[in-house]
Amino acid sequence: MTSELINKSSAFNILVVDDEPANIDILLGVLSPHYKVKVAPSGALALKIAQQYVPDLILLDIMMPGLSGFDVIKALKSNPALNNIPVIFVTALGQGEDEEKGFELGAVDYITKPISPPLVLARVKTHITLAHQMKMTELEVKKRTAELQKSQQSAISMLAAAGHYNDTDTGHHIWRMAAYSLKLAMAFGWSVEQALLLAQAAPMHDTGKIGIPDSILKAPRRLDEKEMSIMRTHAVIGHQILSQSDTPLFRLASEISHCHHEKWNGTGYPQGLKETDIPESARIVAIADVFDALTMNRPYKKAWSDEDAFNFIESESGKHFDPSLVACFLSIKAQILDTKAYWNALEKKKEMPCIDEFLHTSAPPSNRENA
């Protein structure tokens, strides 16, 4: 990488800041055969040029009329767009205190006057190489992180779709109920970070339906007891599939898949858990899932009105659902209906936003930045 860098060194920009024309001439003579050099005869101009061109390295004189070199480096370090530029101070010999202060303020090195051309060249090359390598590493980490996130989001979409592949639910059901889950979790006091994780995990609640025969999933009638008991295994199957990953997201998805049919009064399945023994994540998702199932059109039933669906959720408070979560859900009716309208409009247009967009459109405006 270093030899490659030497060949391409003219691609790097250096800003020389000095009020003495003689020093500028020397530095220009040394550096311009190898680098693109810009010159600033004052601190104020240096900051202007730095903002405009963002150089790869700055050679900074300390003693200057107006803004000193210390003032300039302080301004650079307080600007997030410029604070990574390496700064080398150029000091007169015997100014030990200045050198110490320069390092404290974030300089990477110093060069003493009178300037020695080979030394300047060597130091500049070292720091340009270091800064370049650091930038490359940061870019690589960013790229890898983005790739990982994309893979995770693809996994969520695929597992969610797998669960509903043979189901009569539309693809939008899983995203809409995830959006309701997010709203409810936020209103119930979850942090944005946790609520977003829940919204990513919720679409996988029925992943286990992949293990249920078509004849039961698509039966156009009420299931008999035997069929019903097979249908109920989807919670365990989903749990088994999703618990194969040990990341926080899939741990949560596995918990939700396992417990989204449990009921507050203990009459749910598969474990018959009661009240707060049911994980809060699953208690939230249960309300969101049922509300969406009631309010959407299915081939065999018409959608309930919003009012009827809210009334039903209320009537199941303390039976199917956690009473405090029901109260919270009813207190954010307006948000739930906004979310419903948003998703219904997308469904009508047959548009399916990617999960990334989904998370942003689902977060309340005031929290979008944190998301």
Ligand SMILES: [Fe+2]
């Ligand atoms: Fe389910």
Ligand SMILES: [Fe+2]
């Ligand atoms: Fe569902």
